Amino acid sequence: MSVLVNKDSRIIVQGFTGSEGTFHASQMIDYGTNVVGGVTPGKGGQTHLDKPVFNTVEDAVKQAGADTSILFVPPAFAADAILEAADAGIKVIICITEGIPVADMVKVKAHLDTLPGCTLVGPNCPGVMTAGEAKVGIMPGFIFNPGRIGIVSKSGTLTYEAVDQITKAGLGQSTAIGIGGDPIIGTTTLDAVKLLMADDATDGIIMIGEIGGDLEVKAARWIAEHGTKPVVGFIAGVTAPKGRTMGHAGAIVSGEEESAEAKKAVMRECGIHVVDSPAQIGSMMVEALKGVQA
Secondary structure (H helix, E strand, O other): OOOOOOOOOEEEEOOOHHHHHHHHHHHHHHHOOOOOEEEOOOOOOEEEEOOEEEOOOHHHEEEEOOEEEEEEOOHHHHHHHHHHHOOOOOOOOOOOOOOOHHHHHHHHHHHHHHOOOOEEEOOOOOOOOOEEOOEEEEHHHHOOOEEEEEEEEEOOHHHHHHHHHHOOOOOOOEEEEEEEOOOOOOHHHHHHHHHHHOOOOOOOEEEEEEEEOOHHHHHHHHHHHHHHOEEEEEEOOOOOOOOOOOOOOOOOOOOOOOHHHHHHHHHOOOEEEOOOOOOHHHHHHHHHHHHHHO
16 A cells, blocks of 8 residues: 555656756656656647657546646646646646745635545645655655655655655655645645555654644644554754744744644644654654554
């Protein structure tokens, strides 16, 4: 079992022939990801990276059986690209693009809420990676090692740190999900945690968040009620000044439970193994798993 993407996923790249799409698609293909083609309007019928190019996502679905899409589309056009993929029947849409206007994402979110079979990850995210099977995003594949620890993260670079920590601890990863740091995203921390809790190939979960919003608090409270696997948590932004956006557009403290310390306190109350430094993630997960086995 896997979460969101696996070796059988039939993946297309929107923005396939652009510089970003070309660079990351080639890395995905080199990793062994099942990329079945890409979409660039006006270039349908051509080949790129030895894969077919389609004019529309609908063409890619009909002709290549695509069920997953990754977007490397400029911000001004990315919302329309997400909607195009959703309306064409794509089941998993992964949006790497950063800086999509909030007004555009409000419309996207409202439309996707009417399509229960469609999952959006991002925008402004590093993607989704099932170790040894599918790299759908910009995560560095060489740090991954197939294993049984799932990762949910709001931060791209901290995702990579957690992956590296788990690899060095000898555990390996099942699926890593970078949910994205924009104010309006598709898959939330709680959504991703639920997927990994239900995944037979995942024994433990790492949950990485940051200041701003209530995503981690909602997830923590659900874990307290329904969690069946150990969760290790880290919140970035302990020293961030109140009221200032830090890094991600969604990372701004505006409520009582939105600071790093407040979130960490709630997570501890909910039974999550909270660490104060990302350097402690691997060792803490080893200890948490020992507790389950005991």
